[in-house]
Amino acid sequence: MNSSRKKTVSTISGVSARSSEHEPILTLEQVAERLQMKPSTVRELIRKRNRNPLPALKAGKFLRFKWSMVEQWLDDSRGRAA
Secondary structure (H helix, E strand, C coil), X not given: CCCCCCCCEEEXXXXXXXXXXXXXXXXXXXXXXXXXXXXXXXXXXXXXXXXXXXXXXEECCEEEEEHHHHHHHHHHHHHHHC
């Protein structure tokens, strides 16, 4: 393998993630538990009709989340409310 090859960086909603990082992927229920909300509320926050939808990854028909993306969304939401 070519050692000069750069690591792949992907950007989703302004949050970059290197392929070498191992951040756990969370389910809808895990995110709802961490945010102390019902899963249906989290599902509603994901909808594109919101001004600032909660970022989610789709794995087939399943929704998955990176906690760093959720935290960034929370920070952005606080900035808009202030």
